[in-house]
Amino acid sequence: MKNRLFWTILAGFWLTLALSTVAVVLSFTLLHRPGEPGFRPGGLERERARAVAVAWRYGGPEAVRAVVSAWPPPQRTDLVWDPAGRAPPLLRETDLHRPPPGPPLGPGWPILLQLLAGLAFSAALATWLTRPIGRLRIGFRRLAQGDLGVRLAPAMGRRRDELAGLASDFDIMAERLQHLITSRDRLLHDVSHELRSPLARMSVAVALAHRSPDRCAEALRRIETEGERLNAIVGDLLSIFRAEERPRADPDYIDAVALLRRVCEDADFEAQSKDVRVAFSDLAREGGEDTAGPLVAGDGELLRRALENVTRNAVRFSHSGGVVDVRSRVDATRLVIEIEDRGPGAAPDLLAAMFDPFVKGPDQGASVGLGLAIAKRAVTAHGGEIEARSPPEGGLAVRITLPIAQAAFACFPAN
Numbered sequence: 001m002k003n004r005l006f007w008t009i010l011a012g013f014w015l016t017l018a019l020s021t022v023a024v025v026l027s028f029t030l031l032h033r034p035g036e037p038g039f040r041p042g043g044l045e046r047e048r049a050r051a052v053a054v055a056w057r058y059g060g061p062e063a064v065r066a067v068v069s070a071w072p073p074p075q076r077t078d079l080v081w082d083p084a085g086r087a088p089p090l091l092r093e094t095d096l097h098r099p100p101p102g103p104p105l106g107p108g109w110p111i112l113l114q115l116l117a118g119l120a121f122s123a124a125l126a127t128w129l130t131r132p133i134g135r136l137r138i139g140f141r142r143l144a145q146g147d148l149g150v151r152l153a154p155a156m157g158r159r160r161d162e163l164a165g166l167a168s169d170f171d172i173m174a175e176r177l178q179h180l181i182t183s184r185d186r187l188l189h190d191v192s193h194e195l196r197s198p199l200a201r202m203s204v205a206v207a208l209a210h211r212s213p214d215r216c217a218e219a220l221r222r223i224e225t226e227g228e229r230l231n232a233i234v235g236d237l238l239s240i241f242r243a244e245e246r247p248r249a250d251p252d253y254i255d256a257v258a259l260l261r262r263v264c265e266d267a268d269f270e271a272q273s274k275d276v277r278v279a280f281s282d283l284a285r286e287g288g289e290d291t292a293g294p295l296v297a298g299d300g301e302l303l304r305r306a307l308e309n310v311t312r313n314a315v316r317f318s319h320s321g322g323v324v325d326v327r328s329r330v331d332a333t334r335l336v337i338e339i340e341d342r343g344p345g346a347a348p349d350l351l352a353a354m355f356d357p358f359v360k361g362p363d364q365g366a367s368v369g370l371g372l373a374i375a376k377r378a379v380t381a382h383g384g385e386i387e388a389r390s391p392p393e394g395g396l397a398v399r400i401t402l403p404i405a406q407a408a409f410a411c412f413p414a415n
Contacts, residue, residue, distance in 0.1 A: 008161060012125060020117035056088030064089060132156060132163045139170055148178035186357075191237065198226035198233075236370035239305060239378075253405055254300040256335055257282055257293030257328050260307055264326050267311045275320045278311065283329040294335045297405040298382040306378035309371035310339050310386075310398050317343030317396065333404055334384075340397040345390045354388060375400075 048071070055063035135155050142150045151174065152167035202223050209219035261280060268278035282293075296303065314324045318341045327338045346354060353359050355376035379386045384402040391397050 016117055016121040020114045024113055053088050198229045202226045239374045251297040252300055253295040253297055255293045256296040259304055263307045263311055267315055271315045276315050276318045276322050278324045281327045295405045296402050302378045306375040309375045314339050314341035335402045335404055337400040342395040345394055345396050351388050
């Protein structure tokens with residue numbers, strides 16, 4: 001599709017010029033008639049007139065007829081004889097200087113033909129260009145008026161030039177805007193729902209303190225608990241919005257495997273209270289723990305938050321005495337991280353929606369449901385992917401793939 005519109009216009013102008021030139025040449029060849037057979041150059045006519053005059057002077061009519069008999073048959077009829085026979089015959093004056101007939105359309109018809117061809121091509125080109133541009137203009141106007149469902153690619157038909165590519169890019173932009181606005185509207189609705197409950201409980205605690213001064217301590221503890229919950233919700237929301245920001249022009253280069261190891265160590269320490277162990281297997285380093293691991297370009301704190309949320313979620317749903325397996329390996333140009341627990345798992349309909357904000361499983365209790373949503377947005381912001389599946393042996397397995405920075409990838413061979 002690159003520069004197809006340019007080459008189309010160039011080829012159109014060239015073909016129009018070439019075809020109009022061929023039409024002029026063919027028309028000139030077919031319409032132009034050569035001179036009639038009776039026309040001869042003036043010099044030859046003068047020589048024949050002189051020969052007739054000399055023959056008449058020295059031999060009379062018989063000598064003239066003898067001279068004329070040597071001429072080609074069509075030219076013998078060009079003589080005009082004096083009826084009285086007292087003057088030499090003359091050649092027909094109408095044949096002496098008769099020019100060949102010119103083109104029937106006049107001398108300016110080739111220019112007129114090319115002008116008409118150029119006018120027809122210009123009209124066709126203007127129509128061909130302005131029609132899709134008009135559709136694009138209408139589409140942008142409808143989008144500016146709030147119609148996020150407008151799409152332009154189907155209206156372009158079979159076009160495969162730059163204008164069709166612009167329509168496709170417009171559709172991608174409109175779809176992205178529609179998704180973002182729908183997500184924000186749903187997020188605002190969910191946020192208002194989640195904030196309403198702790199605020200309502202805080203109001204009840206304040207009212208209880210006013211009615212029963214002896215229960216002020218209990219009310220303050222409830223207000224403190226709900227305040228901490230509100231603070232956690234606001235912090236999670238800020239993390240989501242931070243993950244959706246555009247990446248920086250000068251990202252950091254993070255040793256993702258070392259970061260994952262530290263997250264696993266912290267999670268393993270916290271999991272002791274549930275008698276759960278976090279086992280980390282590093283296949284992304286060939287030289288041992290002291291060697292550098294694959295580098296990922298991005299935000300280290302945001303990536304740590306994503307890995308921590310997924311790992312803590314696995315610890316939360318693991319049974320007592322269970323093990324959370326965390327593995328890392330390099331697959332081609334990507335770092336693959338797998339976090340697998342042996343908990344209750346998730347229903348098939350929950351697997352597709354568990355990374356959306358405020359989506360909670362049946363056993364999550366007071367959890368807000370933002371941890372996995374933060375993880376998905378953080379991984380996506382780093383150009384990666386995250387997905388969940390239910391292993392046959394039970395539990396939940398989350399797979400994270402992150403692109404390795406190209407500047408550093410040559411140092412880390414794939415397994």
